[in-house]
Amino acid sequence: MTANALPQFIRKADPAVLTAFGCIILLLVIGGIYSRSFLSPEYLLQQLKVASFLGVIATGMMLVVLLGQIDLSVPWTVTAGAMMACAVAAYGPVGVALAIPFGIFCGALIGAINGIGVAYLRIPSMIVTLATNAVAQGIMVIYTGGFSPQDSATDAMRYLATGTILGIPNAAIIWLILGVATVFVLGRTSFGRSVYGIGNRERAAYLSGINTRRIVMIAFAASGALSAFGGVLLAGYASKAAQSMGDAYLLPAIAAVVLGGTSILGGRGSYMGTVAGVILITLLQSILSVMQMPEAGRQITYGLLIILMLLLYGRSPAIR
Amino acid sequence: MEGAGPLFQMEGISKSYGGVRALQDASLSIRAGTIHAILGENGAGKSTLIKVMAGVVSPDQGQMMLGGNPVQFASPAAAMEAGIACVVQELSLIPELSVADNVVISNPPQRFGLIDRTAQRRIAEQSLLRAGAGDVHPMALVKDLPLSRRQMVEIAKALTRKPRILILDEATSALTASDVSKVFEVLKRLRSEGLALLYISHRMNEIAELADECTVFRNGRNVASFPAGTKSDGEVVQLMIGREYQNVYPEKPTAQADAKPLLEVQNLSWANRLHDISFGVKPGEILGLGGLDGQGQRELLLALFGVLRGLEGEVKIEGKATKLDSPASARKKNVGMALIPEDRKTEGLMLPMSVRDNLSFASLDMLTVRGIVDKTKEAQSIDEMVKLLAIKTGALDSPVSSLSGGNQQKVVIAKWLMRHPRIILLNDPTRGIDVGTKQEIYLLMRRLADQGAAIVFYSTDYAELIGCCDRVLVMYNGAVETELLGDEITEHALISSALHIRPKENQPRERVSR
Amino acid sequence: YAEPEVVSGPAAEPDCFAPWSADTKFFKFPKKDGPYRIALANGYIANTWRIQMVQTAKAYAAQPDVAAKLKEFKVVSTGEDVPAQISAINNFIDSGYDAIVVNAQNPTAFAPVIKRAKEAGVVLVAFDNTLDTQDAINVNVDQKGLGVLWGDWLVKHLPNGGKVLEVRGVAGTSVDTDRHNGIHETLQASGKDFKVTEVMGKWDDGVAQKVAADAIATNGPFDGITAQGGDTGVVQAMIDAKHPFVPFGGETENGFRKFCAKFSGEGLKCTSAGTGPAQVAVAIKTAIAALEGNVVPQSVKLPLAIVSDPDFKDGQDYFSGESDNFFVGNSFPTCGINFTAQEIMGQSKENQ
């Protein structure tokens, strides 16, 4: 039974996902040749933990990309989520208890504004999310400049981001739970089906009686919430929130989703691919950083490797 | 002018898409100065054949000869160079460019290396005129034109290339009778000028009027070639579908029960395009919408389906005034409406998605429990529909884009029938569909009506309206011009109302634009 | 307006306006009557340092004795884009401001503006990221000296050399390069065997923490650490990896100093020095002095706010109850500028 299940699983898997996982193994082998410590469990678990933050953020990005949209408001949504969660923790035990949900809620709010812009005002997502990012930044600047809000993470945030259960980082467990939920939502719920449908052809989805605007709106709100949750975890990891802590997550999130075989045009892509993309990007960044290459060389290698991997499996079909 | 050897020959052409054999050892031979018709049911491989001819698709096997010399086309541009122009089934116009830009697209006039807009305009005007589309403004954007006008532009575009071989793949499927007759004049003139024309259509009467020679395709092969007029329609259809051909239209019920109208429309108006429309449809009734294309029939259907904003007037379902402001509200249980949209590729289907996902897409709300899809129920419903409509597909998990036009259309219909709708709006559902499938659809419509559905059926094909409908509303300029009942539905009545023929007036035609 | 006269020192307030080096020129601008219109052309704003800096500038301009000399004090932040900042300065010049204080996005890019300011007789004072020029006043932090300080600290604590983790800043900036060179040259000059692992922390806690964690997992353990910024994150990475505490040369973030005080006994021997955002006040003070016709050095050397183990005192060198994110070291006593961190950032919600 199991002997049969495995080849079936591999046969059904997207070649893009398989290649992405192949690239991960290749990277680890190269890293391992450079230094044995790249294969040490500590290092791998550490990467898994760090990848989880990007993984949570990329999950939201993937939802939006499946719709054929993009979310450029990630940087300041991450920051806002982190800062708001920490800030609310200053208000007594209730504040501490509400810290995480409140941070996520703020992200959902930003996402909802994106959603209104994209779904109801029909502004291209690339530009609404750019604008809301600027607005979120503005609000955070005023907020931290006016007085000094509490910005240290709560114990719960610390625990989620840095704790372990049986040696497995909690962050990775969270990502796993979130991932399973996402796979379920995308594959088995009418929301997920609608997301794919809208990504392929919104007009047809609308005429099929789907409330496409609501779905788009929910997807953006979810993306905002997940970015903010990523921010909350990052704050837990660093044990505090800080301005512009989300800057480093926008391009990697997009790259991870696309390296995982999700079409940037929407309608096609699997969550396993995103998982592979996230791990790939995290490992790549980490190995390049530790290999002591000067920044210039690192950037060039990073760029070239992404292009190379995409050329391996990320090409659109030829017209003929 | 005839009598010489064939101008173009194809031999042993095969083409497979994955597991699907679109063409299998097909051959064809066409002569200059003739119109060669290609017939075949949906998915027979006609479009694939001409795509090979036009350099759009490269064959897996086989040779092509042009004027006796072997040729191979690396791209559409190469085929064009060789004098083959193509009006394809999937329109090849660029929506954001103007009509003039599109017409001269393959070889725009240039001055100093830049496109000469004045000359381009002149050429475009001439071509449009030649194609019988002088009413299209050359500066209008293609995306703003109705489908029928786009088809005319497409023909004008092909003519601009001064081809030796002109291929029309269901070029007339979106056209109304008057446009068709204009196009026919053009085609006949071209034939007399010595062109070879390849003509694909599912409309037998068109082929009878035009063709000199016919070739029938079935399952990717050419099964017979014969001079036009040497076989009866019945024989031809039998060749196409490989079985006996019977009367196309199902029996109409003799008298309607005196039921209350299920759908009622009162004084419906919209944005200068629909004017004061009132009618009702009873359960079991098939109400036809007739008239020239673009007289508001599509808008009427969209209005009923909740797509249009700012409607005036009232829509009643079972006598209750009901506000329909989205397809979502129109498909609700208490309304139970379904719309088979105009353009299946952009409005009916998500082409890259699987047949399965497309089939269940409109019924997700009924197949889910608290938002979660019930897989068993879904599979059951899908099986039921595939059987009901005899959808031909390799695998349900293959993308719906790999189905032939007719089967795609069946998927669109099936996805709505899965909801068991009470009110069914059909927007030209048989466009580009072979006779066999058409017949299945007519039968289905009648069966649904007999089961108590109210059907509103718009068609550009008069014969269909006559054959299927219990009642026909002929529309003109956004209003109901005439209502024809039972035996009143004749070709003569349809055409004269459609053309708004009153003794004195002679309406000048406006330039078409939206 | 005439150009400033180049005169000989000393400056008007020699303790505050200390010249950068022995051969620094001194300027005497033609005296102008007050009150003055002064502008601050800031670049990027969305990080704690810059926010704190802007707040300090406002607070300083609002101090009664300063406010009395000012007719207008205007702040514009133009973001990361150098041309936008250049344009802002041009606009200030065209609008007739008397002095412009600038935190330059790029030290070399302002030559054309400096020219224009000079022609218009506007006093231009640069601070933090200063300008490569002899024609404007620079209020300088000795970035390389900072690197040297950290290098010396490590040399002192690691008499036999060892493995050092260097967490650098943003690639391609002069601050990063200067500090790195300071560290590098000092370690090399010591003659000891230092093996340095460099990673780029981008002066950001999150980034620094991640790269430090990676470096520890692959190249660790280290015998000493130095970081230019994001130091709190670096210490956090050590804690998370259960890396033993080692000598550390770092910046002046409150969070970092909190850690230094807390873990001093366990081996986290720190020196914390840097460039507090309050230097903007020195820059404004310099501008006013110049407008008043006082002698000022072309290049002012700011004192470093240095605190080293075991001298970290709560409530003075760090604030255990406050945010990790702000920069301590806001007082320049020689200039009469004595903001405490709380005055700027510490208006907590209770006293709002």
Add this chain to the structure above:
Amino acid sequence: MKDWQYRLAEHRGTLIALAIFIVMFAIYTANHPAGFTANVVQTAANKGALLAFVAIAQTLVVITAGIDLSVGMILLLTNCLASWVVVGSPMETAFGAVLVLLAGAACGALNGAIVIYGRLQPIVATIATGAVFYGVALLLRPFPGGSVNEDLADALTGKIFGVVPASLIVLLAVILLVWIPFSHSVYGRAAYAAGSSEPAAYISGMPIRRGKFLAYTLAGLVAAIGGLFLTFFSYTGEAAYASGNAYTLFSIAAVVLGGVSLFGGKGSAVGAVFGALAFRTIGDLLFVFDLDPLWQPLFQGLILLAAVSLGAFALFRVKNRLEWFL
């Protein structure tokens, strides 16, 4: 409809951008302490022209339904290169400038090759090439510095006859010598057509590959003109990552404000130029309104949000909901 109505419809996006710009600039100069003077216009023009070049570059790619997220990095790369080579005698300077333009065109061509022949999606392909270009810029200028022929720099950022900003003349020249010929050529039309409907363009036998390739290459070239200008403006080169990213994002905003459709096939670089100028004026408005410094970023964000939402008003006139979905 009459001919002029079609023409108006064709240029609507550009005209709206022009109107937005004029209104904003009028508010700006009316409140500027120095008023509407040649100096104020020159300052605004220099800053605006720089973004306008990047916006033209972005437009070239966007009309093919692509997007160039590396455009800001090409700007940096060419800026760093220019700070090495555009110096010395007039001959050397001229040679250097040509070299810089070629380098930019090569970057664009690389993007084009990867997108067209490698068949990668432009968004990701250019994220990756952007990293490469930035790396090269950093190799050229590990830290800020370099120099430029200052006479040329001053001439091109100065005023002609003491009134007209030279940067605007250069901008006009780029439009006349690059954009107009391209958009009126067969390849330009192929680029538009590919952006509007690539399969249709392909079936129509248009030279889509060459058209798109040319568009990407010219985008690199125009971005390099921007890079040159940045060098003239600042006399130096700097590989500032954040600044490169900012230009990329600004160029997208400018292009949208300029009525260019991000879905491809529609819009004009002239509109994008006005979009860029309008976008820059948003920043300038800070200067004339006495806002608390901490409120400035929010103010800018809100104006941007409002400006991009302007297009949504047309939505309320849409009577057929299907038009929401293109």
